[in-house]
Amino acid sequence: xxxxxxxxxxxxxxxxxxxxxxxxxxxxxxxxxxxxxxxxxxxxxxxxxxxxxxxxxxxxxxxxxxxxxxxxxxxxxxxxxxxxxxxxxxxxxxxxxxxxxxxxxxxxxxxxxxxxxxxxxxxxxxxxxxxxxxxxxxxxxxxxxxxxxxxxxxxxxxxxxxxxxxxxxxxxxxxxxxxxxxxxxxxxxxxxxxxxxxxxxxxxxxxxxxxxxxxxxxxxxxxxxxxxxxxxxxxxxxxxxxxxxxxxxxxxxxxxxxxxxxxxxxxxxxxxxxxxxxxxxxxxxxxxxxxxxxxxxxxxxxxxxxxxxxxxxxxxxxxxxxxxxxxxxxxxxxxxxxxxxxxxxxxxxxxxxxxxxxxxxxxxxxxxxxxxxxxxxxxxxxxxxxxxxxxxxxxxxxxxxxxxxxxxxxxxxxxxxxxxxxxxxxxxxxxxxxxxxxxxxxxxxxxxxxxxxxxxxxxxxxxxxxxxxxxxxxxxxxxxxxxxxxxxxxxxxxxxxxxxxxxxxxxxxxxxxxxxxxxxxxxxxxxxxxxxxxxxxxxxxxxxxxxxxxxxxxxxxxxxxxxxxxxxxxxxxxxxxxxxxxxxxxxxxxxxxxxxxxxxxxxxxxxxxxxxxxxxxxxxxxxxxxxxxxxxxxxxxxxxxxxxxxxxxxxxxxxxxxxxxxxxxxxxxxxxxxxxxxxxxxxxxxxxxxxxxxxxxxxxxxxxxxxxxxxxxxxxxxxxxxxxxxxxxxxxxx
Numbered sequence: 001x002x003x004x005x006x007x008x009x010x011x012x013x014x015x016x017x018x019x020x021x022x023x024x025x026x027x028x029x030x031x032x033x034x035x036x037x038x039x040x041x042x043x044x045x046x047x048x049x050x051x052x053x054x055x056x057x058x059x060x061x062x063x064x065x066x067x068x069x070x071x072x073x074x075x076x077x078x079x080x081x082x083x084x085x086x087x088x089x090x091x092x093x094x095x096x097x098x099x100x101x102x103x104x105x106x107x108x109x110x111x112x113x114x115x116x117x118x119x120x121x122x123x124x125x126x127x128x129x130x131x132x133x134x135x136x137x138x139x140x141x142x143x144x145x146x147x148x149x150x151x152x153x154x155x156x157x158x159x160x161x162x163x164x165x166x167x168x169x170x171x172x173x174x175x176x177x178x179x180x181x182x183x184x185x186x187x188x189x190x191x192x193x194x195x196x197x198x199x200x201x202x203x204x205x206x207x208x209x210x211x212x213x214x215x216x217x218x219x220x221x222x223x224x225x226x227x228x229x230x231x232x233x234x235x236x237x238x239x240x241x242x243x244x245x246x247x248x249x250x251x252x253x254x255x256x257x258x259x260x261x262x263x264x265x266x267x268x269x270x271x272x273x274x275x276x277x278x279x280x281x282x283x284x285x286x287x288x289x290x291x292x293x294x295x296x297x298x299x300x301x302x303x304x305x306x307x308x309x310x311x312x313x314x315x316x317x318x319x320x321x322x323x324x325x326x327x328x329x330x331x332x333x334x335x336x337x338x339x340x341x342x343x344x345x346x347x348x349x350x351x352x353x354x355x356x357x358x359x360x361x362x363x364x365x366x367x368x369x370x371x372x373x374x375x376x377x378x379x380x381x382x383x384x385x386x387x388x389x390x391x392x393x394x395x396x397x398x399x400x401x402x403x404x405x406x407x408x409x410x411x412x413x414x415x416x417x418x419x420x421x422x423x424x425x426x427x428x429x430x431x432x433x434x435x436x437x438x439x440x441x442x443x444x445x446x447x448x449x450x451x452x453x454x455x456x457x458x459x460x461x462x463x464x465x466x467x468x469x470x471x472x473x474x475x476x477x478x479x480x481x482x483x484x485x486x487x488x489x490x491x492x493x494x495x496x497x498x499x500x501x502x503x504x505x506x507x508x509x510x511x512x513x514x515x516x517x518x519x520x521x522x523x524x525x526x527x528x529x530x531x532x533x534x535x536x537x538x539x540x541x542x543x544x545x546x547x548x549x550x551x552x553x554x555x556x557x558x559x560x561x562x563x564x565x566x567x568x569x570x571x572x573x574x575x576x577x578x579x580x581x582x583x584x585x586x587x588x589x590x591x592x593x594x595x596x597x598x599x600x601x602x603x604x605x606x607x608x609x610x611x612x613x614x615x616x617x618x619x620x621x622x623x624x625x626x627x628x629x630x631x632x633x634x635x636x637x638x639x640x641x642x643x644x645x646x647x648x649x650x651x652x653x654x655x656x657x658x659x660x661x662x663x664x665x666x667x668x669x670x671x672x673x674x675x676x677x678x679x680x681x682x683x684x685x686x687x688x689x690x691x692x693x694x695x696x697x698x699x700x701x702x703x704x705x706x707x708x709x710x711x712x713x714x715x716x717x718x719x720x721x722x723x724x725x726x727x728x729x730x731x732x733x734x
Contacts, residue, residue, distance in 0.1 A: 004043055005075030008054050013072035015065040018359065019108025019257070020150045022078065027150050030070040031084055031106060032352055033321045035096055038087035039069040042103060042142070047081060047113035047273060050143045055085075067352075079276055081113065081147035082106070086321050090124070090136045095324035095333035097315060099124035101140040105255055105317040107356060109148035110363075112228050112254070113276045114261035118144050119230045119254075119307065124315035133311045133334070145316055146228075146254075146261075149276040153367055160288045162371045163296045164407040165219055167432060167475040167551045168609045171599050172298065173218040174483055175556030176249070176578070177226060177263045181205035183579040192592070193560070193585030199265040203279075203286040210293045216559060216592070217599035220296035222374055224484055225250035226283070227299075228258040230307055231574070236504035245504060245572035249484065251376060252307040252342065254316060256360045259283040259368075280368075287369050296371035298409060299364060303357050304380035304416065309343035311335055325352055328387050337387045339380050339418030348381045354395045362404050372409025374434070379412075379420035382427060389420055396428040411478055424466030432476040432551065435463055439481050443492070443515035445644070445672050446540050446724065453646040454639050456670065457629065462549035464613045473611055477550035481541050482558060485511075487568045489558035492516045493537040494523060499566030502577065510569030523566060536724055539594055539696040539703060543726050546598040547668065547694075549610050556580070559595040561588040590700040597704045601693070604707070607652040607663040624665075624685045626654040632671070634680030644672040647679060652733070667729040671721040678718045681729070688731040690716055697722025 005026075013028050014021075021028045029041055038060065042052035056071060058064065063071050084106060088098030102124050105112065122144045129135035181194075182201040189196050194212040199205045206221070213221070229250045236245055250260065264279035287297050308319045311334060318326035328337040328345040336344040347353050364370045375381060382393040399410055411432045414422040426433050438459045445452035458465055462474025482489045487498075496518040500510045519537065520530040538561065545552045556562075557580045564570050570578045585592065602608050614627040630647040631637040637646065647670070652663030667690060669679045681690060691710035695703055710730065713719065721727050 003077070004045065004053055004080070005073070008043075008056070009074040010056055011072045011074065012062050013070040015068035015070040018068070019106060019110065020080075020082065020148065022150065022152060023072065026072055026074040027076040027080060028070070028072045029082070030068055031108070031321065032067055033069060033086055033088075034067040034325060035322055036069075036086040036088040036098060039063075040085040040087070041071060041073075042083045042085060043073070043076075044081040044083070044142070044147050047115065047147050047276065048143045049147075050141050052083070052142065076150070078150055078152040080150040081276070082150070083142065083145075083147060084321065092134055092311065092334040093332070095329050097124055097319050097323045099136055099315060099320060101138055102315045102320050103142045103145060104315070104320040105145065106148045107256070107317055107321070108359070109255050109258050110151040110153075111149035111258050111277050111280050112146035112261055113149060114146065114266075114279075117146055117230055117232065119314050119316060122314040122316055124320060147276075151277045151280050155281060155284045157284070157288055157369065160291050160369055162365060162369050162408070163291055163294065164371055164409075165296055167409060168473075168611050169603075170219045170296070170551055171217065171546070171602065172220045172222050172478070172551065172553040173213065173216070173556055174222045174224070174553055176224045176484065177201070177203060177206055177260070178574070179248070179579045180556060181209065181580070183576065183581055187582075190582040191586040192589045193582040201263070202265040203259075203263050203282040204265045207286045207289040210289060210295065213295055214293055216596050217603065218295070218554065220298055220371065221290065222298040222300060222553065224300050225253065225302055225376075226260045226263060227253045227302065228255040228260055229253050231260075231262060236572075238502050239504050240502050246574040247572065248574040248578050249571045251302050251571070252305075253302045254307045256301075256303070256356070257363055284368060291369065297369075298372040298374060298411070299370050300374045300376060302376045303346055303348060304377040305340035305342045305344050305346055310338070313343055325350060328383065328385060337418075339383060339387060339416045339420070340377055341417030345380060345383070345387070347385055348395050349384055349390065349393055354398070357395060358398065358402065361399065361408075362402070365405060365408055372411065374411040374413065376413055377416040378414055378426065379416040379422050380418075382420070382422070387418070391427070393427060396426075396431070400428040400430050424463070425470070430472075430476075432478055434483070435466070435477045435479055435550070437466065438463060438477060438479045438548075438550070440515060442481055442541070442544055445670070446537060446544070447515050447517055448644055448672050448674070449515070450643060452672070453642045453644055453670070456646060457648070460544065460548040461614050461627065462610070468613055474549040474613055475551045475611060478553050479545055479548050479550040480553040480555070481545055482555040483553070484555065485569070487514055487516055487566075488555060488562050488564055489538055489541060490534075490561035490563045491566055491568070492541070493534045494518055494525070494563070495566040496522060497566075498568040499523075500569050502567065503569060503572055510567075514568060524563070533724075535591065536696055536722075538591055540724065540726050542591075542595050542598055543694055543696055543728075546602050547608055547728065549608065549614075552602075554595075559592045560585045561591055594700065594703055597706070598694075601704070605652070605663050606655040607650055607666060610655055624651045624653075626651050630682060632669075632677050632679045634682045645677060645679075646670045649682065662733060664733050665731040669719065669721055669727045669729075671723070671725055674723050676720055676722050678720045679727075680718050681716060683716075684731055689713070690729040690731055692719070692727065693730050694728040695725065697725030697727070
């Protein structure tokens with residue numbers, strides 16, 4: 001811990017650097033509060049102290065510039081612990097919830113101490129009062145919440161910088177820092193799986209998985225929230241085991257600048273006390289090592305709400321510093337607008353909050369070297385202080401135009417819990433989007449829904465119906481079939497309905513419309529015919545997404561058929577349900593091999609990484625359109641009546657990818673019916689022979705062939721597709 005100087009010498013400080021900033025002489029502290037009448041800086045000796053070792057009252061004249069309160073403490077150094085207190089009106093009806101007795105986390109804190117929080121008791125009101133949140137509590141116990149840590153940003157990056165791969169060349173792997181390796185605790189090497197992990201459930205454990213990521217071939221990790229949150233949030237018990245459920249996913253942020261402390265490896269509690277800034281270095285180490293291996297880091301960020309919840313929630317930071325500024329309040333300002341579904345909504349387009357978001361994103365890029373962000377419930381970023389959606393939201397546009405973030409990936413979840421849905425119309429220019437229409441349409445097709453082939457054609461060619469009209473490109477569509485929020489790929493083909501009973505909500509939570517099918521048995525099965533159908537459907541989904549134009553995102557573990565036992569909302573399952581079971585890697589090695597080969601194939605063929613939409617037009621050189629559609633009989637399809645079969649001829653010479661040579665031509669065939677169909681193959685326009693590359697209906701290893709192993713079809717006129725299968729043919733390069 002940073003030692004407190006004796007005596008404590010305080011000067012006015014600098015208002016321009018928000019947060020705690022090391023100087024040659026000590027530490028500068030700066031925090032925003034417009035409506036507080038007094039601010040107090042509290043310094044602590046240890047993380048669990050119930051009261052500060054030193055409390056510094058800031059003078060409203062000497063230590064305030066505009067709405068910024070600031071001071072400089074001489075002799076203070078790295079690892080010093082601190083919190084704020086704010087004195088002001090406690091008038092919930094006017095939106096003010098100041099309470100001098102509540103210690104507050106600095107919104108710009110770069111690290112928080114770990115362990116033993118009880119945020120549910122950190123209330124600014126008396127829960128026993130009949131007036132509830134209208135009462136003002138005099139209780140004071142600083143041990144209930146973590147302490148902020150003064151961080152030294154110095155780190156040997158060894159020349160590292162963000163990789164910033166073009167989106168069109170990325171294969172994103174969505175995963176959870178803890179869930180990825182937690183099950184490997186105390187385990188030996190898993191056959192066919194990742195190597196032994198010495199630091200399971202941590203940033204370092206992610207770095208230890210680099211060899212596995214490289215063998216799979218993914219380019220980018222998208223990590224579920226790693227901003228500090230209360231992982232021991234206690235809200236209900238597992239009805240089967242009786243154990244308390246946890247906040248596993250982390251969609252309840254407390255400090256936007258601070259990496260999650262429990263994801264940092266520490267050697268015992270004493271070590272954590274001695275080195276509270278370790279999470280920052282551990283995160284940087286993970287990023288640096290991933291970058292060395294050519295793997296990007298994308299963060300799932302949650303600027304739409306905080307862990308403070310509704311008016312009955314705890315006062316931890318923003319609420320106590322200036323509630324009426326940071327949150328969107330109801331007409332009755334005692335209450336909060338709840339477009340997040342989590343009790344409150346951040347007032348993102350207020351200039352103060354907007355600055356906070358910008359400073360945060362810039363910090364994670366400039367100081368932590370991340371390559372991109374996925375914005376949870378991104379539509380909330382487009383709401384004004386009353387909750388109305390803005391036509392040109394300042395924060396969304398300014399993120400897109402920020403010069404420091406110009407090469408940084410920005411991906412929106414283009415909806416929120418308040419009814420906004422903006423997939424295909426998210427404002428701000430260069431934003432990419434999670435494309436849930438892709439997810440649903442591909443699921444419907446492979447389930448065999450009538451008329452789904454027409455929608456399949458639109459989705460696999462980049463969703464031009466969504467992104468062409470405003471000048472965006474196919475790669476702005478983040479194509480996914482499964483994600484953390486929903487079934488895993490294994491469960492999508494193994495369960496006809498969700499099974500969320502262990503979440504303790506009587507199976508009411510999670511999506512009801514999943515377009516899933518159990519293929520003959522509900523849940524795990526040892527019936528060979530059932531497993532064969534499931535494996536084929538898994539291959540169909542993987543092949544579809546990796547052969548689609550756009551940016552593919554895979555849910556971590558789908559390549560080994562990871563299961564959550566039918567739970568499609570495992571947000572509270574910090575256990576075997578939410579953790580990756582790597583013993584499945586040996587059982588489903590054929591699926592891993594198929595997925596890895598698909599990724600290699602995609603990387604090798606620019607025809608599937610097109611930066612521009614297909615036009616269907618030819619050119620003067622060979623009169624071959626860039627894409628031509630056919631039905632199973634080799635004729636132009638009748639789109640109004642086409643059902644569960646579809647074919648496409650793709651001209652690989654028109655990839656429009658700079659610095660890459662022309663690709664092969666391809667003939668792609670889909671059969672989502674329950675019977676085999678002999679597809680007629682049109683003659684290649686230049687008389688070239690067709691060779692089979694991918695056949696999801698074939699047994700491994702014949703389900704996908706490397707380019708050198710491909711041989712021309714014996715019959716060039718037709719190809720038999722097994723029930724529910726996909727076949728890809730290719731011609732030699734022109």
